[in-house]
Amino acid sequence: MSNAILRLEGIRKSYGEEEVLKGIDLSIGRHEFLTLLGPSGCGKTTLLRIIGGFVAPSEGIVWYDGTNINKLPPYKRQLNTVFQKYALFPHMNVFGNVAFGLQIKKLPKATIAEKVKKILQLVGLSGFEDRDIESLSGGQQQRIAIARALVNEPQVLLLDEPLGALDLQLRKDMQLELKKIQTALGITFIYVTHDQEEALTMSDKVVVMNKGEIQQMGTPVDIYNEPKNRFVADFIGESNIIDGRMPADRRVVFLGKELECLDGGFAPDEAVDVVIRPEDIRVSTTEGIFPGVVTSVVFKGVHYEMMVQSDGFDWMVHSTLMEPVGTQVYLTLGPDDIHIMKKVAAHE
Amino acid sequence: MKPKRNIAGKVYLFLIFLFLYAPIIILIIYSFNESKFRTWSGFSFKWYIELFSDTKIMAALYNTILVAVVASLLSTVMGTLAAIGIHGMKKWPKRLIMDVTYLPVLNPDIVTGVSLMLLFVFLSIPTGRLTLILAHMSFCIPYVILSVLPKLKQMNPNIYHAALDLGATPMRAMWKVVLPEIMPGVITGLLMSFTLSIDDFIVSFFTTGPGVENLSILIYNAARKGVNPSINALSALMFVVIMCLLLIINKRTKTNVDIMF
Structure with missing residues (x-):
């Protein structure tokens, strides 16, 4: 007070x-x-x-x-x-x-x-x-x-x-x-x-x-x-928002992969929103978790904004290195790059 | 081809204006005629001199100006306050009030005149200068409202809030911030009221009392009795005054665009 x-x-x-x-x-x-x-x-x-x-x-x-x-x-x-x-x-x-x-x-x-x-x-x-x-x-x-x-x-x-x-x-x-x-x-x-x-x-x-x-x-x-x-993730900066579920604490499944994360406290197998910032994604041409193809590249000054299609999902990736359209790439995430959010019914 | 058509257009325009203004031009010419009759016998200012030495005409001039000044000032105050009130209304009441406001503007003068006369008789208000002023206000106020409202609409509503925010009471904010903003509309309303009041005959004719004549009534009565060339001079002067006022109003409304209708 x-x-x-x-x-x-x-x-x-x-x-x-x-x-x-x-x-x-x-x-x-x-x-x-x-x-x-x-x-x-x-x-x-x-x-x-x-x-x-x-x-x-x-x-x-x-x-x-x-x-x-x-x-x-x-x-x-x-x-x-x-x-x-x-x-x-x-x-x-x-x-x-x-x-x-x-x-x-x-x-x-x-x-x-x-x-x-x-x-x-x-x-x-x-x-x-x-x-x-x-x-x-x-x-x-x-x-x-x-x-x-x-x-x-x-x-x-x-x-x-x-x-x-x-x-x-x-x-x-x-x-x-x-x-x-x-x-x-x-x-x-x-x-x-x-x-x-x-x-x-x-x-x-x-x-x-x-x-x-x-x-x-x-x-x-x-x-x-x-x-x-x-909503907040979407409104503040740009985000990749993916449907997922949590089989256990600190484990999340989305886009057909089970990964380690830092969140917990959800019911077993609860449906969640997985939020990943485009600048947290690392791009490699040799190895990684999600294989995909670069579909578009836009130069933004400090970084390149690339869209990478992987298994039907369009990832937005920010990277200082450019991969030309059509390149086969692999996307990698660390546990602290994955943000798990409770699903909110009311939002479109 | 083109210049020819231009000339034809100009001739046509000239004929129309001639038709419109011929009576007034003849009136003005005759007001300078030496003779009392229709024949031209030389240029003279004598009717103008006679005009200003005629006590009856001077009394009517005094009535006209007194009524016009009082009625237009009161109408401007009331109309401006009304416009501010209407501006702050919600959509539906606003539309209703605006329709009610337009009605007297579109109402035939004769209906306004007769109904006001009946009202004054009904309320047993003695007819005279007071009733003339009240009657003139009834048709002036709508014009003031219609010239102030567009100014209010153009104004950034936040400037009133800004004045409140800086510590001004609502009255003070109105006086110091809103009024100066809508002043051009207020002045236009005032000029228009003044002009309408000087100009009016029909409503005045029905609402004035015994012995109180304004200029238009005086002219009407004099013209019925027969030719009096000083009336020509008086009419010519009124025409010039009204025309000047209208030119001023037109100039003002042109610079402030979307006024009325």
Whole structure:
């Protein structure tokens, strides 16, 4: 409790018949960079809007620093938001936008000017006070949106896909910069995105959501290396997902081979999903477990992405060495490359 | 071939405009006629001078402007608030209210006029300037709503949320962030209301009271009694004023595109 600044308890939200959040329990620590990650329509933005106070939950409680803030309107909450597509005030200049919150609080003019100057410096736009919003590039507008929220010195900053409208290179730069700002100011970031790479790059904790439910919560490394189910494995990075069964602990059978693995605790012969990351597969032309033929090769910069057909299954393999299409190859896996997951009925 | 067809097209266009504007052109020409009668006896400003020294006409001008200013300002405030409310509605109630809003726009003036007159009689509100203002508001408000709504639709809804997020109360957010955003639509609505109010005859005719004449009623009454060339001058002036207002509104709506219908 002491370390959590925000706690969500049994949050549900329905619009008519449709239930978009199905009981979310989540605790968000001070100074934490937490990402809500999921495909569009998974409820992540609704959850953020509930925290911001723009949407009332149908059920459940939002705790802020130990107080129930369900009834608190957004303008009284001690949090600030960076909205999708910036939502800057077009009829005000940069100063007007950034100073807005401070002016509402009726701070002395000199203090406001000082704070605005400092925060513009932080986001790398010193001297932009008098510029019109329309004259700024997308990236600059994004920085102003961040400055406008941060200047109020919130303890928690909510970010709703803030980098969605930027091009790839700018997005990568901004990811690093956001992380830097978050570390420097030591405030809690709650970040909504559908971009798994973004989530893995910046977060202390990733919350993977689908269909209004939390699928998995953990550090980026945990989520990537130990996905809890087929959905997470599929959504985070690329995976080969194969039907299998477990005759005993630490033994798994799939594609007609019985292999050693590290998982256990399943019923004898229980049907499971076997998840194998494409970069964990070793390719050899001489020997291995699964013989196959290379059917396609795509150059991806750092590695080659090859499809290898073996006994009716198409393996996706990432390798720094290229084998031309049509080559006979053998695929090899170690016990720690095989991730066993419980079958979940509800997912398509 | 092509230039020939072009010329034919231009002639046709010219004839149409001539047909449309001939009465007004003749009116304007006659307003400068020295003689009181139909024969041309020389150029003169005397009817214009007479116009401005006629106390009855000046009283009607005062009524017209007073009613137009009050009715258009009140309509703009109410119409803008209504538009904000309608914008925030759910789909079905919104559609219903929009249909109700369009109705007075499409309703024949004579029906609006007679029904308002009946209403005022029924409520025993003494007819006069007050009823004129109320009547004019009834047909101005829909136009304000219709010119403000597109601006609200164009606005990024998150900017209102952003203002709340930064600590502004809903009232303050409306005033400081939403209103400046929709201001072009509000001004267009105001100008349109003002123009419609100055322009109106039929509704005014049925809803005004004894002794309260606006310009259009005055012209109507004077024209029935016989020729009075200062009425020509007055009509010519009204035409010029209305045309200028319409040009301004057109220019504004062109730059803001999709206004109305």
